[in-house]
Amino acid sequence: MRSKVVLARLVRNRQARYGSIALLLLVLLAYVGPFFGQYEWTDKDFMAFLSPPSADHWWGTTTIGQDMYAITLRGMQKSIIIGLLTALIATTLAAIVGAFAGYFGGWVDRVLMWGVDLLLVLPSFLIIAIVSPRLKNASWLWFVVLLAVFAWMITSRVVRSMTLSLREREYVQAARYMGIPQWKIIFRHVVPNLSSLLIIDATLNVSGAVIGEAALSFFGFGIQPPDVSLGTLIAEGARNATGYPWLFVFPSGMLVALVLSINLIGDGLRDALDPGSNT
Template sequence: MSMSPQEIFEVASPAVAEPDATDQRVAAGQPITRGRLILRRFLRQKSGLAALVVLVLIFLLAYLGPYLTQWKFDEFDQATILSGPDGSHFMGVDEVGRDVYARTLKGLQKSLVIGLVAALVTTTIAALAGSLAGYFGKFVDTGVVWVIDLLLVLPGFLILAILSPVLAGKTWLWLVVLLSLFGWMVTGRVVRGMAMSLRERDYVHAAKFMGVPSMTIIKRHLLPNMASLLIVDVTINVGGIILAETGLSFFGFGVQPPDVSLGTVLSDAQPLATTYPHVFMFGAGLLVLTVLCVSVIGDALRDAIDPSSGSSRL
């Protein structure tokens, strides 16, 4: 018996990811959304949940912590230069009399913002460029692949080192643009390959047969099926971009004075790392802890989104 186009579309178009048998048993007897299933799987990842709690505490420390001290990040206390932690200066004072606690948290704020914004922009560029190239093919694919190959062969770090002091000196948003511009190519290639595979699925052909616009097909059927990759890519990019920004700022190519980031804080404290470790260790510890938490959360999200992952089962 023949089927109508609507019936073909409903049969051929699957959900983004079918829940595993365990989750079907859990959901039996009451309707449950995919979002609730993902949340339930994520809450079973103890390491990911712990990392999320620590990361939230880091954000709270970065934005609320400065209110716990009377000192500003650019304020000087010449009478207590290089003194250790005490009741007035929680993490001590640096070589010119600035409060280490206030200065490090100010730098942490800027590094977190740059990492989050640049990671979202980077993954968005990769998702759009890769899905368009994989779905449309032909000249669109040729153009995107040519851009990817060109950016991959360019010395990204050198270009960032040359342009960042000029552009980032005006606003840190230029640093976000530059980091995003040279960070999306590998993920874009992966997304392109996945899009080329997904466009051959029956539910995509059914949508085309029904006259669904191409951009709607990409939005409803291609990108949701890449959600696991894209979410994990965002989390990985956050950590990677924070490290990249810190490295550039450490060598003087990133955030420019009088602004401050973790890289500039560590750069100023590096000569005193062995003689006055309190000046260096607070910022270094926050950097390592932040990147570690982001990485663990990414792994937990991947397991929660992918129902075939063994660690996502009850």
């Protein structure tokens, strides 16, 4: 019943509708669009260096003759995957650490929250900038892990505070008296009741990870050549933004549209899952 109410609120929310439509179109463009292009993202046209948008190259070409349409969509694919994986890892960490700390209390709470406080004071951008160059020959998944490690601490504190209240509820007490293992109680009774917070957090973490990846890649600390992301394309295009604007406009436009659509969905989810929202 609650899921139907939430879905009805979400459908009525104008921001969520527009954001969902925009995100769907962007995902289709990223993953289906390359099939309609004339070039692969690895192709080079040695007769068209820095060519402006034309019938042959819809979004122009790069300094080495790569098709901007193909390479921008490739970059958007990578940014979407990084955003989703980072959000999944970060939200899972926040749920587990916060729920265990709040449920068990005592020394478990102190140790886990000490780790959270330590990560909060560490300069995440500086650490990633130092570590990522050492992973140039490693899988880009390590970059996802680095982003996720510094994206969950604040949410874990919110989860902890909510768990302190949930652990005193009658159904949790009943499960404890029935002898159900405590870890099962956490995953069956505590975490599901935090789903509203976790869904919103995961949605917003996607946009945060996309922006974080773009910022790090802009400074050369993210995705490494020959692969590309929106951040690496924006960094390359910024050098020639005045003389060859298509190098900058298309990847930056895709980044803005992607982040904006995700944030609109996140705002809509927040309103739909808020018990105080108008029905």
